[in-house]
Structures are given as C-alpha cells and as structure tokens.
Amino acid sequence: MNMIEPQPMTAIDRVRLPAQAKDLAARGYRLVQICATDGGETLEVTYSFDCDYSLTNLRVTLLKGDTVLPSITGAYLAAFTYENELQDLFGITVTDLAINYNGNFYKMAIKTPFLRNNPSGAV
Amino acid sequence: MGTRTIIPFGPQHPVLPEPIHLDLVLEDEKVVEALPSVGFVHRGLERLAEVKDFHELVYVAERICGICSFIHGQGYCQGVETLLNVEVPPRAKYLRTIWGELSRIHSHLLWLGLFADAFGFESLFMHCWRVREKVVDIIEATAGGRVIFGSCKVGGARRDIPNDMLKGIKTELAAIEKQYNELKPTFLHDNSVKRRTVGIGTLSKETAYALGAVGPTLRGSGVASDLRTLGYAAYKDLEWEPVVEQGGDCYARTAVRVREVTMSFDIIRQAIDKIPDGPVDVKVTGNPTGEFFSRLEQPRGEVVYYVKGNNTKFLERFRIRTPTFANIAPLVVMLKGCELPDVPVIVLTIDPCISCTER
Numbered sequence: 001m002n003m004i005e006p007q008p009m010t011a012i013d014r015v016r017l018p019a020q021a022k023d024l025a026a027r028g029y030r031l032v033q034i035c036a037t038d039g040g041e042t043l044e045v046t047y048s049f050d051c052d053y054s055l056t057n058l059r060v061t062l063l064k065g066d067t068v069l070p071s072i073t074g075a076y077l078a079a080f081t082y083e084n085e086l087q088d089l090f091g092i093t094v095t096d097l098a099i100n101y102n103g104n105f106y107k108m109a110i111k112t113p114f115l116r117n118n119p120s121g122a123v
Numbered sequence: 124m125g126t127r128t129i130i131p132f133g134p135q136h137p138v139l140p141e142p143i144h145l146d147l148v149l150e151d152e153k154v155v156e157a158l159p160s161v162g163f164v165h166r167g168l169e170r171l172a173e174v175k176d177f178h179e180l181v182y183v184a185e186r187i188c189g190i191c192s193f194i195h196g197q198g199y200c201q202g203v204e205t206l207l208n209v210e211v212p213p214r215a216k217y218l219r220t221i222w223g224e225l226s227r228i229h230s231h232l233l234w235l236g237l238f239a240d241a242f243g244f245e246s247l248f249m250h251c252w253r254v255r256e257k258v259v260d261i262i263e264a265t266a267g268g269r270v271i272f273g274s275c276k277v278g279g280a281r282r283d284i285p286n287d288m289l290k291g292i293k294t295e296l297a298a299i300e301k302q303y304n305e306l307k308p309t310f311l312h313d314n315s316v317k318r319r320t321v322g323i324g325t326l327s328k329e330t331a332y333a334l335g336a337v338g339p340t341l342r343g344s345g346v347a348s349d350l351r352t353l354g355y356a357a358y359k360d361l362e363w364e365p366v367v368e369q370g371g372d373c374y375a376r377t378a379v380r381v382r383e384v385t386m387s388f389d390i391i392r393q394a395i396d397k398i399p400d401g402p403v404d405v406k407v408t409g410n411p412t413g414e415f416f417s418r419l420e421q422p423r424g425e426v427v428y429y430v431k432g433n434n435t436k437f438l439e440r441f442r443i444r445t446p447t448f449a450n451i452a453p454l455v456v457m458l459k460g461c462e463l464p465d466v467p468v469i470v471l472t473i474d475p476c477i478s479c480t481e482r
Binding site for chain 1: 158160163169334350416427429439444448452
C-alpha cells in the first residue's frame, strides 16, 4: 500500500494562533511550513508542524479585505521567512513580525501575484 | 565596541552560482548580524498548476531545480497519487529509489567540489566533479537526460531499467565508489580542510531543531531526522539509517554529506538486488480531490509538496517548501560571531539552492 501518514488539520481563530504555536513549540514540534491558498472569497493559511515524523496542521481562514494575521515568530523565529512570503505573495499583513521586510522579501514587478483576482498576476 | 560597517555579500559572488544577498554587519572582521535577501529571480512556478493539468505539472516540478530534479518530480507525483488513491507498482518504487539515490550522489559530489573550490582546493574540486561525471553518465544511460530525468509520472515510472543494465550499473558503481573512497580522507582528515571547517559556523542541536533546520544542516548538529524514515518509495524494504554528526560546525555538515554518499551507494546496491519484476506504471483515472502534504528527503533536506485538488484536471493549489528556504533562518544564526573570511564557507555548508528557493 501507499505510505500515507496521518495529517490532522485543526481550524483555529487567528487570535489563538500565537498561543497555539507556543504550545506546540513547548511540546517539541518544529515548524515545517506555512502556506496560503486563495479560495476566492477567503484566504486559507495553513501552518504545519512536525514532531517525530508526525505532521499536524493549524488552519486560519481569513476573509478577503480583513487579511491581518498575528505573527508566530515569538514561538518560532524561523517563521519570519514564511510570514514575509505571505505578505509579498498574498498581501496578508502580519503583525508583530520579528524581522519584517515590509513587502520587499521578494523583488517582484507586480504586487501580490498569488491573489487570483489580481489582473496583473494572471498566469 | 569596534567600528561597525555593513558589507554586502552577493547577490553575485564567486562561491554563489545563484543570487542570494546578505547584509553583513561587522565589528572589525567579526560578523555581528546577517540579514538575508532572496527573491531576485522568483518565478512563481506554483501558479502554473492553474493552467497545466496535473499530469503535465510533473514536468514543471522537475524543472524547479537542475540538481534535485528527479526528487522534485517524485515528491509531486507521490502527493497527487495519494489524492487519487493510486497504488504505484513495486518495481516503480524501486526505480524511483535508485534514481533518487543517484541524484543524491551527484548532488553531494557537486557540492563537495564547490565546497573545495570555496576554500581554494582546486584539485579536490576537479576530482569530485570527475567522479560525479560518471554518475551523471549512468543517469543519462538510464533516463536519457543528464539533468532532467523525465522518468517519473503520476502512476509510476515513465520508463524501465532492464535487469541486465541494472547489473552493469552495480559493477560501474563499485568502480565509482572506489574512486570516491580515495577522496573521502581528504575531506575528513586533511589538515588544511579541517582548519577551514572545524569549529566554524557552529549550530547547536537545540538551536538547529528550534529554527527548523533540515537535511545535513540538521543532522550535522546531532539530530537524527531523515524523511526517508517515513518509508516512501522502497526505503521501508531497505536497510539504512540517518547519517548523524555531533559537531554542528562546517566540518560536521561536510562529514554528513561525505558519509551519505557512501550510504547512497549501498542503498542502490540493495535496491538493485531486491527490485521485483513487473509493470512500472498503472493507468490513472479521475481527477485529484482533497489535500496532502507530500514530504521527502532531498539531498539538501526535507522538501514539502502541498497539493490540493478540486476534482478537476487543474490543482487548486500546488506549493513547495524547499530545504534551502527552511535553512535560511539557521544560516543567519550560524553567521553571527564568525570572521568575515569564513562567511562563504559557512553559506556553502547549507548547500544553498536558490533555483529551488525561487520556485
């Protein structure tokens, strides 16, 4: 059979995100990745953590027009690269970011190219 | 406190074949802070999932990077196969393992050569690349390409390697390994190499883990983490274990890669001995639905492919987290406190692949 690891996904409110991240860090989880998906009316932001080859995910859903997220760099400093990427590619504003490039992490000709309703970012 | 100056390192630098930039804050010759910049050539390949159907997208995945191209394709295929609930034939799993380990050997030999070049050991650089060339010859003979394999597809492998050719590869690898074994002592015991690597750019076990380091960067700091342990492809049938060093410095990260090449030779030998006969692909029907994080161990470390399907031939989201992206934060910490001449050596020890990072 194919090797399929369980990958639990927990939907949480953004205000609980920093505390949840601190809890996972205290339990020995490392940050694996953060990514966003444009769902049309919403943006899904998924945080993945690993401990002993076991992946667990937190998901925050943001309404377009209210795309502000608290940073988890207080728990995982390494999150600064992912969170700057969220700002540059999806236009999400991340507050309390430990190292903030203010939209200059990637040098791009167009702003927020991964938003689907961005006409200049069409593929 | 000495005089503080800011030295720009990159994006064009003799040790960097691809553009990454560091602002180095120095006190005299000592680095007190390093601020990285990437994104000079970001390609936005992930969005091509919206216009390339999921069968075609494997060609895009393979072209993310010219060094770990096969494993990019493999990781993408494994993710989509999970969404489609496709069981890949056993022979295809072994073929993927063999090509994946050939990739690891040629990637590590390429890096070892570049690393030797970074500290001025030109002849060692040439010897590494001479040996690597023979590995690339095997890749060309089996896949048809030297950089892009084009051998992985959703549902298995695009081509087979005949059993008699596999036996020939085993013989050829024995000769290559013999030549490689002549190089190993230079990296591990030569005084001039050790003076540039031992105690340089040290990353503790706890810091490496907390900062999300992956691959030889993490294992060089004493953490036995290798995604092949998950048992994808044929790894669950083969005997191997993660290569770990305890030093956390440039020497330890180099030693991990030196020893991993030897382990890859062994894994390929085992795979050739155990590969079953049978088909190399299955027919794939339907469209991917659901979401999955496919994780594999590339030469540079853990790579993550997020695939999300919506029951159409186009993926809703295709996202790649490359090992170099994960190793940027650990690199910043490694550089703090080092001497300016050691910066190129330390940067190289994460084996930065900007082509992957600028996917």
